[in-house]
Amino acid sequence: MSGEAADASTPDASAPLLDVTDVHTYYGESHILEGVSLSVDRGEAVALIGRNGVGKTTTLRSVLGLTPPREGTVRLAGEDVTGRPTNEVARRGVGWIPEERRVFSQLTVAENIRIAAPADADTQAALDRAYDTFPALGERPNANAGALSGGQQQMLAIARGLVGDNDLLLVDEPSEGLAPQIVADVAEALAAVAEETTILLVEQNLPLAMDLADRFYLLDNGQVVADGEATRGVTEDEEIRRYLSA
Amino acid sequence: MYPGLYHLAVTSPVGAEATALLPRVETMIAVFYFGLFAASFDFISGYTGYLSFGHATFYGAGAYLVVLAANGKLPLPYDTPFMLLIVLAGLLAVVLALVIGAVSFRLSGVYFAMITLGFSQVIYVFVRDWDFVSSSPRDGAAVVGPGGGEIPVFNVGVPGVDALNLAIGQLTGDTVEGLFGLLSLSAVGYDTFRYKLAAFAISGFFAGVAGALFAGFRRSVAPDNSLFFLVSGDALLASIIGGFGTLAGPIYGRLFDETVREFLSKEGAGGGLLPYLRGRLSEGTLATELFNGLTVREAIATFLNGHASLYLGLLFVAFVLFVPRGLLGTLRDRVGDTLAAAVSKRLR
Amino acid sequence: MSLAVPLVAFLDALGQFLRPSTLAEVILNGLSKAALYAMIAGGLTLIFGLMGVLNFAHGSLTMFGAYLGGLVLVLAVGQATGPLARVAYFFVAVVVVFGALAGLGGALEVGLIRPLYDRPPIYQILLTFGVTLVLDEAARIVVSFYGLQPISDWQAALGTKPGPLSASYEFAGVSVSGLALFEILVGAATVAAVWGFLTRTRYGLVVRAGSEDSEMTEALGIDVRRVFTTVFALGAGIAGVAGLLLAWDPVWGASVPLASETLLPAFVVVIIGGLGTFRGTVYAALLVGLVDASMTWWFVNAVDFSGLPQMTIFLILVLVLVVKPQGLFGVAEVGGH
Numbered sequence: 001m002s003g004e005a006a007d008a009s010t011p012d013a014s015a016p017l018l019d020v021t022d023v024h025t026y027y028g029e030s031h032i033l034e035g036v037s038l039s040v041d042r043g044e045a046v047a048l049i050g051r052n053g054v055g056k057t058t059t060l061r062s063v064l065g066l067t068p069p070r071e072g073t074v075r076l077a078g079e080d081v082t083g084r085p086t087n088e089v090a091r092r093g094v095g096w097i098p099e100e101r102r103v104f105s106q107l108t109v110a111e112n113i114r115i116a117a118p119a120d121a122d123t124q125a126a127l128d129r130a131y132d133t134f135p136a137l138g139e140r141p142n143a144n145a146g147a148l149s150g151g152q153q154q155m156l157a158i159a160r161g162l163v164g165d166n167d168l169l170l171v172d173e174p175s176e177g178l179a180p181q182i183v184a185d186v187a188e189a190l191a192a193v194a195e196e197t198t199i200l201l202v203e204q205n206l207p208l209a210m211d212l213a214d215r216f217y218l219l220d221n222g223q224v225v226a227d228g229e230a231t232r233g234v235t236e237d238e239e240i241r242r243y244l245s246a
Numbered sequence: 247m248y249p250g251l252y253h254l255a256v257t258s259p260v261g262a263e264a265t266a267l268l269p270r271v272e273t274m275i276a277v278f279y280f281g282l283f284a285a286s287f288d289f290i291s292g293y294t295g296y297l298s299f300g301h302a303t304f305y306g307a308g309a310y311l312v313v314l315a316a317n318g319k320l321p322l323p324y325d326t327p328f329m330l331l332i333v334l335a336g337l338l339a340v341v342l343a344l345v346i347g348a349v350s351f352r353l354s355g356v357y358f359a360m361i362t363l364g365f366s367q368v369i370y371v372f373v374r375d376w377d378f379v380s381s382s383p384r385d386g387a388a389v390v391g392p393g394g395g396e397i398p399v400f401n402v403g404v405p406g407v408d409a410l411n412l413a414i415g416q417l418t419g420d421t422v423e424g425l426f427g428l429l430s431l432s433a434v435g436y437d438t439f440r441y442k443l444a445a446f447a448i449s450g451f452f453a454g455v456a457g458a459l460f461a462g463f464r465r466s467v468a469p470d471n472s473l474f475f476l477v478s479g480d481a482l483l484a485s486i487i488g489g490f491g492t493l494a495g496p497i498y499g500r501l502f503d504e505t506v507r508e509f510l511s512k513e514g515a516g517g518g519l520l521p522y523l524r525g526r527l528s529e530g531t532l533a534t535e536l537f538n539g540l541t542v543r544e545a546i547a548t549f550l551n552g553h554a555s556l557y558l559g560l561l562f563v564a565f566v567l568f569v570p571r572g573l574l575g576t577l578r579d580r581v582g583d584t585l586a587a588a589v590s591k592r593l594r
Numbered sequence: 595m596s597l598a599v600p601l602v603a604f605l606d607a608l609g610q611f612l613r614p615s616t617l618a619e620v621i622l623n624g625l626s627k628a629a630l631y632a633m634i635a636g637g638l639t640l641i642f643g644l645m646g647v648l649n650f651a652h653g654s655l656t657m658f659g660a661y662l663g664g665l666v667l668v669l670a671v672g673q674a675t676g677p678l679a680r681v682a683y684f685f686v687a688v689v690v691v692f693g694a695l696a697g698l699g700g701a702l703e704v705g706l707i708r709p710l711y712d713r714p715p716i717y718q719i720l721l722t723f724g725v726t727l728v729l730d731e732a733a734r735i736v737v738s739f740y741g742l743q744p745i746s747d748w749q750a751a752l753g754t755k756p757g758p759l760s761a762s763y764e765f766a767g768v769s770v771s772g773l774a775l776f777e778i779l780v781g782a783a784t785v786a787a788v789w790g791f792l793t794r795t796r797y798g799l800v801v802r803a804g805s806e807d808s809e810m811t812e813a814l815g816i817d818v819r820r821v822f823t824t825v826f827a828l829g830a831g832i833a834g835v836a837g838l839l840l841a842w843d844p845v846w847g848a849s850v851p852l853a854s855e856t857l858l859p860a861f862v863v864v865i866i867g868g869l870g871t872f873r874g875t876v877y878a879a880l881l882v883g884l885v886d887a888s889m890t891w892w893f894v895n896a897v898d899f900s901g902l903p904q905m906t907i908f909l910i911l912v913l914v915l916v917v918k919p920q921g922l923f924g925v926a927e928v929g930g931h
Contacts, residue, residue, distance in 0.1 A: 064813055090815035102810045104803045115803050116814050119796065164814065297716055349912075353919050355715060356648050360865050361919075364911040367858065371908065375901030476854065479723060486720060553735055559727025566721045567709060 015078030017042045017168055017198050018063065023072030025055075025062045032058045033069070034222035040168070045199040047213035047230055049206060051244060055222045056202040057099060060170045063200075064096055065089050076168070091118075095166035099173045099202075101157040105146025109137050109156060112145050116160035130159040134189065151182035158189055169193065171201045175208055187212065206235045206244065218243055275463055277504050281497030283456035284484035290449040291482070292491035294442060297359040299478050300346070300366025304450040306473030307342055308335030308457025310373065310387075313467050318392025319378070332458045339454025340447045347446040351439055363475055374469040386468025389461075483558065486565050489572025498573060507554040607896035611888075618768040620887045626774035628883025629781020630843070633836035634856045635863035635875050636788055637829030643805040643870025644825045646715055647707060650722040652833055653857030654729035659695050659834025660848035661733065663687040664751030664841040677756035684838075691838045692831040699830020703823050726853065734850050747847025755842045773843060780839055784832065785876055792872060801825055805870055862911045868924020877923060882907055 016039040025033040033055045040046045048056050061067040063074050065086045073082045081089050090096070104112050110127060117126035131138030134155040140148070145156055154174055161169045174190060175183045187208055193199070194212060203209035209216065213230040220243050234240055287301045311320070312331050318324040322334075350361045373379060380387035461467045471477065480503075481496065488499025569576055610616060638652045666687040671680055702725065710717050734744045742748060759772040792798035804811045804818050812818045836856070840846035846855065859882070867878030889903035914921060 066809060066813065085817070085819075086809075086812045087815050087817045090813050096810075096813040098810065098813075102807055104806050104810070106806050107799070107803060111799055111803075114796070115799050115811075115816075118815065160814070295714070295716060297719065349916055353915065356642075356646075356719070356869065357865075357915060357919050359648075359719065360861060361912060361915040363861070364865075364908050364915065368905055368908040368912065371901040371905040375899055375905075475858070482720070482723065483727075486724075553731055555727050556731035556735065559724050559731060562724035562727060563706065563721060566717060566724055567706065570713070570717065 015075065016040060017044075017077055018200065019073075019075040019078075020059070020063065021073045021075070023059075023062050023069040023074065025058055025067055025069045027058075027067065032222055033062060035072070036062075036219070036222065036224055037072075038217050038224060038227070040198060040200050042167070042198055044215065045194045045201060045213045047209040047216040048200060048202045048219060049204075049209055049216055049240075049244065050219035052204075054219045056219055057172055058222075059219070060096070060172055060200070060202060063089070063170060064094060090164075093165065093167035095161035095164045095169045097157045097161045097169060097171045097174065099176065101150075101153045103145040103148070103153050103156050103160075105144060107145055108142050109145055109148070110141040112156055113137075113159055113163055117163045118165055121163075121165065126163040130163055133162060133192065134159055151178055151185060154178065154182075154186050155189060158186075158193060162193060166197060168198045168200065171199055171203075173202055173204060175203065175205045183208065207232065210234050273504050273508050274501075276460075277497070277501045279456050279459035279463065280480070280504075281484065281500040282459070283453050284481040284488070284496030284500050285493055286449045286452035286456060287478065287481035288485040288488075288490065288493055288496045289452070290446055292485055292489075292493075294445060296351070296354065296442065296446075298362050298446070298449070299359040299475060300362035300364070301449075301453055301481060302473050302475060302477035303342060303346070303362075303366040303369050304339035304453035305457035305460070305477060306369070306373070306467070306469070307338050308332075308454035309461035309467040309472045310379070310457075311335045311338050311454075312458045312461040313387050313389055314379070316389045316391065317387065324392045328462055332455050332462075335458035336451040336454040339450040339457070343447045343450030344443065347443045347450075351442050351446070363478075366473065366475055366478070370469055370473040370475070373473055384469065386466060386471075388466035483562055486562055486572055487558075489575030489577075490570070492572065492575050495572050495575060502573070503558060506558055510552065510554040510557070603896070607892070610895065611891060615767045616891070619770065620891050621884065622768070622770045622774060622778075623890070624884035624887035625880075626777040626781075626883070627886050628880045629777045630836065630839065630846075631859055631863045631883050632781055632876050632879035633784050633832060633839065635860040635867075635879060636784065636872065637832035637836075638860050639864045639867065639870055639872055639875040640788070640801070640825055640832075641829040642864065643872070644801055644808070645707075645711070645822050646870075647718045647722070648715075648869075649829070650719060650857065651702070651725040651729060652722075652829075652860055653853040653855070654726045654733075655695055655699065655830045655833040656837040656840070656856045656860075657733060657848075657850060657853040658698070658729065659691045659837025660751075660841040660846075660852055661737065661748070661837075662694055662834070663691045663838030664748050664754075664848045666690050667754040667841070668750045671754040677758050680754060680756040683754075684842075687838055688835050691834040695834030696827040696831035699833075700823050700827035702830070703826035707826070708819070708822075726857075730850055730853050733853075737850065744850040747844070747849050748841065751841045751848050752844060759842070777839060777843070784835065788832070788872060797821075797824070859907070862907055865911055866914045866921055868921025871921070871923050874921055874923030878921070881922075882910070885910065 018038075018040040020036060020038050023033050023036045024031070036055065036059055038046075038048075038059075048059060050056055058067060062069045065074075065081070065084055065088075068083045073080055075081065076089070076092050076094065079092075081092065104115070107115070113127055113130045114123050117123060127141070131141075136152055137155055137159060145153065148156065158171075158174070161171075171190065174186050178186060183205070190199070190201075190212055199212075201209060201213060203212075210230045210232055216227060216230045216234065217224050218226040218240060225243065226240065228234070283301075283305050286304075287298060290296060290298050290301075312328075312335060314320050315322045315326055315331055315334075316324055326334075346362060346365045350358055350365070353361055374384055376383050457472060460472070484499035484503055485496040486499070487502055488497065489495030565572060611620075634652075634656060637655075638649055641647055641649050641652075667680075667683055670683040670686065675683070706721055706725065707718060710721055737744045755773070759776050762769050762771050763775075764770075790798075792802055800811065800816055800821055803814075804816070804821055808818045837848070837852070840852065840856070841848040846852060863878045863882050864875055866882065867874030867876070885906055886903045889906045893900055893902040918924075
């Protein structure tokens with residue numbers, strides 16, 4: 001460990017919070033990411049857009065080390081974490097709010113929050129923070145998470161990311177499968193979260209993604225094909241729309 | 247052809263070593279019928295990944311059919327030709343396989359292994375305590391002939407089993423895959439259920455045949471050496487060492503298994519390590535104390551004789567960890583073909 | 595006529611079976627069997643629930659526990675040792691056995707099973723099956739070296755049982771053995787301890803979360819692999835303590851075949867309850883224990899077929915797998931990987 005202290009992979013305040021360079025990731029033999037590079041600065045909200053199956057989720061999984069890249073590097077605040085175990089990456093302040101939410105359905109709401117808080121954290125403070133942000137959760141702390149509605153489960157997944165003391169949240173398809181007025185609630189919650197922390201957001205709902213994000217990257221066939229500032233104008237851009245239509 | 251070779255080797259100048267190392271003729275026959283059972287287990291478990299942990303049911307059913315028929319307990323003439331009994335044993339196993347398979351193939355993985363295990367244990371317990379089988383069903387039944395009648399003689403002999411196994415040896419991986427291909431073609435659409443069931447029935451048939459041969463040669467059967475779930479475990483052992491999913495591999499695996507067991511057997515009857523060492527080592531060496539009053543002779547008796555399972559188990563674990571394709575599978579990987587095909591190419 | 599005789603005999607037996615004192619005895623016996631089953635199967639279900647490994651070596655760990663615990667008792671207990679002291683030594687043995695078996699289990703997980711998590715689950719079954727061969731044969735070597743018969747029960751260990759546990763007690767016409775009561779107590783205490791661990795501690799919370807979704811748990815910053823080792827150790831420790839208890843029970847006794855004798859009921863209980871749910875395993879142990887005790891009564895008193903209890907239990911296993919493969923209390927996705 002001490003040997004690494006001197007090299008280029010020490011934490012560095014000036015480096016981007018997340019820096020992904022030329023990452024190649026495979027599922028078995030199929031080549032999913034073919035050299036993805038992107039970076040997210042501290043305090044930013046960045047959207048990752050693109051059609052289904054172009055590698056958005058895989059990018060998040062590569063950052064977390066759930067599907068480790070075969071080539072390329074992932075740096076957190078300048079520190080190389082490529083291929084580190086997922087739990088280690090997570091403890092360096094990366095939270096995951098995955099597709100389909102993946103709350104622990106057999107655990108209660110409160111237990112889902114307690115387990116997301118760091119082992120040495122004040123459990124009561126974590127619970128208070130989660131219930132303040134999402135009062136609906138505070139009303140049923142002892143219900144099994146599996147019994148919650150889709151929207152409430154999404155709130156719980158976000159709350160888990162929130163209480164984990166994370167610097168960076170990887171948010172995957174938060175609006176998927178939710179009714180429109182629930183999507184508005186989730187969007188509001190995410191906007192509040194974005195005030196406090198850095199977000200890398202994968203989202204199919206383009207207007208929602210552009211409202212939440214400061215910048216965007218457009219992914220196609222495992223590569224970044226465009227990037228820029230996230231504005232409502234992007235949703236009208238002919239070229240981008242071509243990439244997004246099937 | 248093995249008996250001839252064995253005789254040649256034992257009477258040769260290295261006769262003592264050969265006696266110690268080579269399995270006896272009787273052991274070789276046991277290798278063949280159990281090898282056939284292990285191959286049938288591998289046919290379903292190695293090729294399809296469905297671990298048939300109750301495979302002993304088919305083996306035991308075949309064995310019990312032969313013994314019960316010979317004792318006149320079945321609606322068959324007690325002197326039905328052995329060849330016919332073998333076929334009937336196979337068919338009985340097919341029926342059982344279809345019934346068990348029809349229910350079990352709705353499950354997969356661990357659950358499949360468990361439901362086949364469940365079925366086989368129901369049958370095991372039932373037969374173990376069923377006094378129709380013999381007066382003490384727990385000890386099994388021997389071929390004694392019907393009350394007052396003549397005791398039937400089964401005449402197949404070594405050549406018969408030999409030929410059967412040569413035939414199995416000819417069934418290379420390609421043949422099996424071809425067969426599997428055919429089965430899946432005949433199945434409608436994505437209905438792999440029927441194709442798995444057909445494979446299970448074929449596998450059951452050969453297991454039943456193997457059980458019939460086993461009972462024919464031993465002239466007796468007991469629940470613990472035919473129907474018990476650990477008998478399936480022995481087939482698994484042979485499959486892993488020989489090569490999971492190679493069909494012929496389990497036969498070699500069983501040969502290896504039996505050879506080691508006999509080499510380390512307690513009595514050392516007809517060869518093995520102990521008589522060999524007794525003959526070679528001087529009394530002084532044998533009586534040498536290793537530590538704390540433990541002599542070399544006692545050490546051999548304690549750690550080697552009759553404890554082949556320990557070393558086979560260690561080997562099994564090592565194979566699972568480091569040689570998951572088994573002896574034959576790894577050889578085939580190296581040669582890039584089935585052995586027979588590779589050899590014939592070389593010779594050409 | 596020919597049909598009426600067995601029917602009358604059956605109704606007569608049913609009448610006897612349904613007498614309150616008979617039922618009470620059967621239920622007490624059933625509870626003591628259930629306590630044993632829960633202890634035999636509890637560790638197995640924890641291990642399967644978290645890592646999806648069906649541990650074929652579980653029965654061998656129980657057998658090791660029986661011999662090791664028996665050894666502690668044989669060394670500690672003399673002719674003159676009083677009943678209370680014997681029970682106290684039993685709990686000393688619990689600590690020794692739990693520690694030793696947990697160590698062995700942890701070592702097995704780290705050394706042998708860990709390299710296989712990335713392979714298909716069939717390999718973990720194969721590996722633990724091989725471990726069983728090794729452990730059983732090793733036990734056979736050691737046991738015979740000390741002049742004991744590996745296949746028959748270790749009488750010296752049985753002999754350390756305090757007198758009051760061998761006696762029978764009668765309350766209101768219901769007779770029950772001291773051992774059955776002791777087994778119910780120890781079983782209930784074990785279940786309560788494991789339940790408390792799972793629901794009242796942070797580590798237990800992690801185990802339950804990991805059982806449901808180990809990838810998500812890992813992504814919350816928890817080193818799930820390390821939890822695997824702990825749970826394997828815990829499961830092995832419980833198996834060992836179960837073995838210790840069996841060393842005092844003349845129906846079981848410390849012997850090498852105890853490994854397969856306990857493995858099969860453990861599988862049955864775990865599958866019926868739903869692989870990987872501890873709560874399901876406890877309920878299934880109750881069900882199987884009560885069915886076992888009832889069928890044992892029927893065999894002793896009415897049906898001339900000694901395999902009746904065992905066969906009924908395996909039939910329940912098959913039936914549950916046919917009707918509800920994930921078990922009575924299982925969740926479909928647990929263990930589906």
